Amino acid sequence: MEFIKKVIRKIKDGMLQEMFEETKWMYTYAKKYKFQIFFYIILGIMTTVMGLASSVGSKYLIDAVTGQDKGNIALIAIFIVAMGLFSIGINAVTTMISARINIRVNNEIQAEVYDKILVADWISMKEFHSGDLLNRLNGDVNTVASSILSWIPSLITRSVQFVGILAIILYYDPTMAVIALASAPVMLIVSKTLMKKMRDYNKRMRQVSSEVMSFNEESFQNIQSVKAFDLVEFFSNRLRNVQQNYKDVFLDYNKFSVYTSSFMSVVGMFVAYACFGWGVYRLWTGHITFGTMTLFVQLSGQLSSSFKSLVSLVPSAISATTSAGRIMEFFKIKNESKLEEEKVKSIQNNTQGKGLSVELDDVEFSYDATKTVFKNANVVANPGEIVALVGPSGEGKTTMVRLLLGLINAKDGQAIIKDINGVRCKISSATRRFFAYVPQGNTIFSGTIADNMRMVKPDATDAEIVEALKAACAYDFVKKLPDNINSKVGERGGGFSEGQAQRISIARALLRQSPILLLDEATSALDVATEREVLRNIMNMGYARTCIVTTHRPSVLTMCDRVYRIDSGVVCDIGEEEVEQLVRDF
Template sequence: MQLIKKIITKIKSGMLQEMYEETKWMYTYAKKYKFAILFYILLGVITTLMGLGSSVGSKYLIDAVTGQDKGNIALIAIFIIAMGLFSIGVNAISTMISARINIKVNNEIQAEVYDKILVADWISMKEFHSGDLLNRLNGDVNTVASSILGWIPSLVTRSVQFIGVLAIILYYDPTMAVIALASAPVMLIVSKTLMKKMRDYNKKMRQVSSEVMSFNEESFQNIQSVKAFDLIGFFSNRLRSVQKNYKDVYLDYNKFSVYTSSFMSVVGLFVSYACFGWGVYRLWTGHITFGTMTLFVQLSGQVSSSFKSLVSLVPSAISATTSAGRIMEFFKIKNESKIDDDKAELIQSNTMGKGLRIELDDVEFAYDDTKTVFKHANVQAEPGQIVALVGPSGEGKTTMVRLLLGLINVKSGNAIIKDVNGIKCNISASTRRFFAYVPQGNTIFSGTVADNMRMVKPDATDEEICEALKAACAYDFVHKLSDGINSKVGERGGGFSEGQAQRLSIARALLRKSPILLLDEATSALDVFTERQVLRNIMNMGYARTCIVTTHRPSVLTMCDKVYKIDSGSVTDIDEVEVNKLIKDF
């Protein structure tokens, strides 16, 4: 009783508790396919039993051939062949079932992880590098999905094989069964001792793998800058440094695996030789037949290998639970906050198209305790207005945009949108439906021009797309393409200049016809004439729109109804005199 309590206490603490929780999480997915998995296990057990039956059949065949048994040779041979053919058929069915379940589980976990990443708290997710996200989304998910079908079925089938082999040997020679089991306590002690080390190595391997993927992904994203600054040699050397770190960890893990595997193999080899020697002795003394000796030769290796296979499930389980733990980290992150979702629904159904007002009243925000980005910030923007946010780099313009988009939430004060009926709704992820956003830089995806446009409005007609392109001053260059709006676009807008890509992004935002348009340095790659023309078109589309722009360029400020200066934590509504001074000083 005390021993059981001690085991339970150990499971509930430290590494074993972590593995238990991770295993429990993994098998929430296995439950959904329990009947298919049970059928798969049944087929595995049948295959194992048929293999054992063939081994026993070979004993009687040899005894019949040598005249030590008067069995029907032809019948025994047919039985062995039938077992072999049937085993091939069962294996084929098992493989198809395995592939079907594996891909379903893999896709299900991957989709859930992907969805979780999309709705997770924005600040928390910034802690993960995109390369690490990709590694977890693909590598770790694949490991978990494979183990769901591989671990428990393997445990059952290998246990059946081990027990079956042991039972046959025990039936024919109890002493040999004892010899065959000699490796069991050694292997159990070794696996228990090395479990923590295996888990540590698995974590290190996952980490360095993520580092390699992160480096490659980031360098390919910025390959133009790498070439422009003639940094090819620098990045090539950095890759080799990252590879060296991966190599050192991998070889260290490989050395550990080789040592432990070699030790296990030596123990298994010793047991096999001991069983073989005992069988030769029994045959020499006339206690067994040649058929029984053949059976012992087959089974002595099987009993050791089957037990070794059971022990080898430990590193497989550690690898799977390590990957599960890395995936579970995402599900521990809180989702982005959705405040006043019912009010947002009401505004969307009753007042869309009539314009929305933005009010920030005495707002304070800080990413951490070391620096306050805003303090006592007040901003108002009305439908039909262009409101500019200006100020030095790094002082909070982009943070203000994130706040308006509900990616971050105010620490104190009020940030609301208000409709024409006076309904107020706190700004959060719920109010993002009212915004169209154009960030600085290239945000065009691979596909066609039309594909990019229809991301925000899947049912948009070609005419609506062309109208948005015209408003963004993008129609002229798109129209000249060989396939017009159906022309192919490369990754990150490949084939278009920065200015063209920006206009396509603006057109996509306009197609959505959202009541609030956020342009975060979104016209920085346009010439002054095009920039002003785009803004005029935006405000003359016959749609009650509130437009907020962040800019370093004062050329657009004369078109704005309000200009707010963000500097040193304060947000100030500046007058026409200061606007003119900004334009003059530029």
């Protein structure tokens, strides 16, 4: 009793418990296909039974041919051929079922992971490199999906096969059955150690494979810098180093796999030889017929291959559960907070087109415990106003924009939006619908200009798109393109200058007609005259808009209603004189 309890405890803790949880998670996706999986298992068992029946059939065929039994040779031969043909048909059906389940589960998990990544807490997700995300989204999801059928269902069919072969051997010769089972204790003793090592190797393999993908992804994204700094050779060598790392882990794992499978094969081979030797001895002493001997030869071969397949399920189960664990990490991340959703809805319904204010009251924020980005920040921006955030680089302007977008949350104080009736609502991902945002850098997607614009307003007419492009001073160059607003844009705005891409991004934000517009260094690539014209147009579109800009250039500061400087963790509202001083200093 104590021993059983100890075994259960061992199973429950550590690696086995983890693998159990991961397997349980994998099979939540299989629930929908339980009937197909059940059918798949039944077909697998049928194939096994037919294989065994045809082996027994061949015993009777040989005994009939050698005159040791009175059987209908033609009938037995027809039976064996029929079994063979039937198995081929069943195999075709199971292959089709497996492909269908595989692709559906793959797409379902991939879509769920993708959605999760989009709604997960922004800061937590920042810990994953995008190459690692891609590797998990494709490689790990694919491994899990293809293992839905090659793990538990295969375990069932292979076990049935193993037990079936043993049962037949037991029926004809119990001693041989005992010999056949001789390997089981050896396997049980070594399996736990092997599994642990295998799982460690699997984790390392996945990790280095993510490193290779991250490296490739980053190099291609920054290919211009790689060329500009004449770093082609350097990066080419770095790739080889990353590959070397992958190769070392891969070969290590391969060596381990070869040793383990050789060890298993040697054990299997000795068992098969022992069975064969015992059969020969029984034939020699006249205890069994030639037909039974043929059956034993076939069964000992089948037993060793079925044993091998059972053993090979261990690495595939480990690989599947390791991948499942890597995907499950995403689902453990909390989602972005959505606060006061009802209030958000009522503000949306009651104040359409009437504008919204933004307020930060005594807000404190830090990314980690070691450094506060700012504290006691008090900021107000009202409809019809342009409010600027200025300050030295790295002092917290973008951080404040992230706070307004609900990507990060205040550690202290309150960040709220307020409608014209004075209804206040906490900022979270739920209030993001009131914002249009133009971030730093190029944020244009591949497709056409119109595709990019309709991303934020799917039913926008061509005229509306042109109007937004005009307001962002972008239509001047768009109208000269051969296909006007339907002209193609390359990846990350390829084919356009930085300033042109910025203006298309601003136009996209304007088309959204959100009450609050956030421009984070969004006009940095424009000349001063265009920058001022864009801001003027934005405020004269006949829409009650609150505009918050972060900038290093004082050229637009004279157009702003209020200017906040963020410096050394302090946010202060600077007066006209200081603004004029800033313009002069510039």
